Amino acid sequence: MASAADPAxxxxxxxxxxxxxxxxxxxxxxxxTVSTQIALGLARAGKKVGILDIDLCGPSIPKMFNLENxxxxxxxxxxxxxxxDESQTLKVMSIGFLLKSHDEAVVWRGPKKTAMIKQFLTDTxxxxxxxxxIDTPPGTSDEHISVVENLRQVKPDGAVMVxxxxxxxxxxxRKELNxxxxxxxxxxxxxxxxxGYVCPHCEECSNIFSTGGGEAMAxxxxxxFLGRVPLDSTLTRALESGTPFVDAFPQSPTWKAFEKIIAPxxxxxxxx
Amino acid sequence: MGLxxxxxxxxxxPEHCPGVESxxxxxxxxxxxxPNQAIxxxxxxxxxxxxxxxxxxxxxxxxxxxxxxxxxxxxxxxTFTSQLAFTLAQDEATQVGVLDVDICGPSIPKVMGLEGxxxxxxxSGWSPVFVSDNVAVMSVGFLxxxPDEAVIWRGPKKNGLIKQxxxxxxxxxxxxxxVDTPPGTSDEHLSLVQYLQANNITGAxxxxxxxxxxxxxVRKEISFCRxxxxxxxxxxxxxxAFVCPNCKxxxxxxxxxxxxxxxxxxxxxxxxxxxIPLDPRIARCCDEGKSFVEEHPESPAATAYKSVxxxxxxxxxxx
Numbered sequence: 001m002a003s004a005a006d007p008a009x010x011x012x013x014x015x016x017x018x019x020x021x022x023x024x025x026x027x028x029x030x031x032x033t034v035s036t037q038i039a040l041g042l043a044r045a046g047k048k049v050g051i052l053d054i055d056l057c058g059p060s061i062p063k064m065f066n067l068e069n070x071x072x073x074x075x076x077x078x079x080x081x082x083x084x085d086e087s088q089t090l091k092v093m094s095i096g097f098l099l100k101s102h103d104e105a106v107v108w109r110g111p112k113k114t115a116m117i118k119q120f121l122t123d124t125x126x127x128x129x130x131x132x133x134i135d136t137p138p139g140t141s142d143e144h145i146s147v148v149e150n151l152r153q154v155k156p157d158g159a160v161m162v163x164x165x166x167x168x169x170x171x172x173x174r175k176e177l178n179x180x181x182x183x184x185x186x187x188x189x190x191x192x193x194x195x196g197y198v199c200p201h202c203e204e205c206s207n208i209f210s211t212g213g214g215e216a217m218a219x220x221x222x223x224x225f226l227g228r229v230p231l232d233s234t235l236t237r238a239l240e241s242g243t244p245f246v247d248a249f250p251q252s253p254t255w256k257a258f259e260k261i262i263a264p265x266x267x268x269x270x271x272x
Numbered sequence: 273m274g275l276x277x278x279x280x281x282x283x284x285x286p287e288h289c290p291g292v293e294s295x296x297x298x299x300x301x302x303x304x305x306x307p308n309q310a311i312x313x314x315x316x317x318x319x320x321x322x323x324x325x326x327x328x329x330x331x332x333x334x335x336x337x338x339x340x341x342x343x344x345x346x347x348x349x350x351t352f353t354s355q356l357a358f359t360l361a362q363d364e365a366t367q368v369g370v371l372d373v374d375i376c377g378p379s380i381p382k383v384m385g386l387e388g389x390x391x392x393x394x395x396s397g398w399s400p401v402f403v404s405d406n407v408a409v410m411s412v413g414f415l416x417x418x419p420d421e422a423v424i425w426r427g428p429k430k431n432g433l434i435k436q437x438x439x440x441x442x443x444x445x446x447x448x449x450x451v452d453t454p455p456g457t458s459d460e461h462l463s464l465v466q467y468l469q470a471n472n473i474t475g476a477x478x479x480x481x482x483x484x485x486x487x488x489x490v491r492k493e494i495s496f497c498r499x500x501x502x503x504x505x506x507x508x509x510x511x512x513a514f515v516c517p518n519c520k521x522x523x524x525x526x527x528x529x530x531x532x533x534x535x536x537x538x539x540x541x542x543x544x545x546x547x548i549p550l551d552p553r554i555a556r557c558c559d560e561g562k563s564f565v566e567e568h569p570e571s572p573a574a575t576a577y578k579s580v581x582x583x584x585x586x587x588x589x590x591x
Contacts, residue, residue: 026346027347028455028486032485056458058344058489060489063484103491105343105457105496107457107499109427109458109462110459138346138376138454141375141459144424145426166559167559168379172377174419175420175423177420178422179424183424197525199516199519202521204516204518206517209555210555237527
């Protein structure tokens with residue numbers, strides 16, 4: 001899994017302070033949700049943030065920032081990402097911006113996906129960033145190999161691993177942890193998402209997908225446990241409408257959980 | 273954007289390879305420097321892949337081949353696949369096969385209670401693992417020495433294994449084969465359609481959750497089915513309303529902001545197969561590898577499963 005140094009890519013990443021990948025072996029555990037909330041939290045802390053969505057067949061990021069129907073523009077410095085907010089602290093890049101309609105399927109085999117990811121990494125004109133958050137599709141295949149291979153030369157800070165507490169998700173996330181080990185990508189920590197649901201009628205908490213599994217797995221693999229995020233329909237709704245959850249519910253237990261997850265990311269040592 | 277790269281592109285080909293079956297093979301501008309250029313340019317007419325015939329011969333006795341698809345991950349494809357298989361198999365005369373082509377994240381061994389099982393080789397091919405007398409299962413999970421092992425494979429290698437699954441597994445007298453897939457519209461999906469040939473696939477069942485973020489991916493999967501000519505048997509909405517075990521009141525964890533799967537089906541004139549509520553016991557049964565429909569036959573979720581399966585079965589008998 002070696003690739004030669006690419007000066008164009010090195011130049012792009014020279015002015016990006018931190019690179020964080022959001023991974024999970026399993027689909028639908030909340031990678032895009034966690035990526036979105038991390039990006040919002042970092043931006044709120046005054047950081048310049050970029051978010052790159054490399055889920056080519058099922059990009060969710062444009063919807064979660066209410067940026068559907070936006071387009072990418074080309075300038076002499078490359079592809080200009082889409083701004084997610086008026087103050088222009090949050091920039092977004094996704095294949096969703098390159099498709100003609102929502103319904104259009106990206107029916108691509110591996111080599112074409114690999115080429116696209118390479119292009120995203122070398123051609124996106126992020127400018128200076130404090131953080132680049134990379135959202136990935138489920139699995140350990142073309143997209144993951146490509147992104148890790150291409151980024152090896154710029155030494156990303158590491159990966160945030162998202163899981164849900166039930167066994168069937170943990171089984172896949174264990175594979176992803178082994179992928180990180182093989183790819184020598186540091187694991188920044190594990191997030192246990194969809195942990196418990198509080199009934200809006202009677203406040204009873206049900207562990208729909210069980211609870212505690214993520215923390216136990218983090219301990220077993222000797223990686224940090226970043227925290228537990230409850231199932232929260234107000235969060236789902238915020239993502240559906242593409243409005244920043246933190247603006248509407250800054251005091252909610254769900255946002256407090258994200259703050260706890262983001263704190264160590266804000267304290268990351270400088271990349272060498 | 274020109275989206276499709278031809279299916280027949282070698283792994284070491286340049287980015288704009290026209291495909292080895294193309295008229296332009298070996299002659300296009302992008303062929304310059306490709307290690308395969310000489311072979312392509314020699315223009316020996318290539319016969320059809322001989323494996324295609326073997327796949328066809330192997331699977332011809334299986335009456336119905338159903339794909340379980342979804343653009344989005346984690347919506348319950350594997351859960352649905354297992355419950356569909358268990359429910360179909362309640363009729364003891366029906367032999368059911370389950371093929372898991374999610375190479376990087378196989379969940380079927382766990383949700384069907386077969387973790388740690390191995391595949392055996394026999395004179396007639398790979399023997400699947402039997403859950404009961406009439407349910408046979410095959411998954412990459414059975415081929416891994418250690419369940420934590422990551423399968424870090426690029427597309428061509430995944431395609432090779434899928435072909436092997438289709439060509440070499442001895443399904444016996446299986447009547448209905450249910451194929452569980454990974455999320456997306458990429459190598460695994462294209463290979464399945466290519467090897468099975470769209471007209472030999474009975475149809476696809478699409479699984480989604482009610483919120484838009486999942487539905488936008490399902491729309492892509494519908495486009496995929498229509499493009500490659502796979503019939504859509506219908507859409508199932510999973511993780512619909514949650515009933516609190518304490519106060520018995522319903523709430524929507526994944527709210528159907530634009531009307532959920534039912535509205536999508538109405539818009540695109542597709543059969544809506546039904547709505548399956550979120551029941552914590554389903555996740556538990558899956559973790560324990562038990563059949564939810566047998567463990568909790570009286571629950572609303574089991575009733576919902578049965579009605580969805582009945583809807584699918586009706587389409588099978590009429591087709």
